[in-house]
Amino acid sequence: RIVSLRRYSQVFEQMAARPESHQKAKMRRLAKEVQLLSQGQLPVHASSSVFLLQDGARPDKMRALITGPADTPYAGGCFLFDLYIPAEYPQVPPLVHFCTTGAGRVRFNPNLYADGKVCLSLLGTWHGGSEVEKWRPNESNIFQVLVSIQGMIFIDEPMYNEPGFDCIRGTPEGVKK
Template identity: 50%
Template structure:
């Protein structure tokens, strides 16, 4: 079962920065899809406890009753009418710090993946948008989308990190998460500006093959096993474990169908060095995780056993 690892990953979402500039992220290496469009990821060594302390030390008119009530209303709206594939929980020590899990949608290369985000509502929320960081990056080594950087930056217009419609106080935490979920499309290659058409035939398919492999490797196996030492709240861990069992047949069939790619070099159309496909290893990992998570009474869940047809 995935664990709530106590080795916390460094996070700072600097609410004092200008809207047009990127938030302050970890000192993770970045690799551009197109060099001209790559923002600089700023460095920091502040852990999540430091983020909580930041919030508490900010001028505390900021923590006014109205401000906290607005965040609570946003969260209650999600609890009462949860968007499909989105799970949220407030931080135990700071109610304005939100942990969110977005699962990849059906019929996309992200299908069945678990994408973990940290959302922080700044002191002037909802006048200003929340700050968001993607944590599912294999320790800052995998870029899942033209709008989702290795350093965790999330590029959407309502966050002030991408051209387009700006933030409005009428928008909510749910609005932000749904907008992020909408990035996980059937053909994410075309999210990159100027790539509405393929530069070379087959580019979109090649990109999808990479994203599908990395989703299963990093956003499924890596998240369930917590390979990267993330501090994930237990309710989200349980949601991942339960969803893994529901998705298992899809994972297994996908990996088996792509087994012929094992050993081939990933050809990223944007020029990133991605390594090689290793579906043989992924199948072994999936089976190991399944056998660990499956109900002990195997007679009640034989339909998705790795040994089943």
């Protein structure tokens, strides 16, 4: 059955409408990655899971649902992300938009903005990380992006994701804040 994503990110809809969005290299790589993801590669646990839906008519449009990990402020929450795989993929990372923002009114984390921006070195939206954390075309993939969001953003002490706050972790000042 072909599934069409409803209310997909408007920013990505405009990009997907461009004729150059269906590059052969991109579609080959995408098919390979999606096949691996469909074979149970995504984490599915009672405490935290990642689910991915691919648009049947447009395989470069995806929606992910990540459930909040236990023992974090996100426990029991469901968080939606739209992914768009640009024409230059895998030379560039996928584009990710955080949808669970209460129509732009809620910010859950220093790395998840109310406008939908996801701040992560792997996506090229945060430039403070090491080279190892950045997108590497021959190694990085959609699985890595989703697991990074789950494991690096949805953490038990999200305040320490804010630049400059990590240095006070475990100190009296950090405990006070």
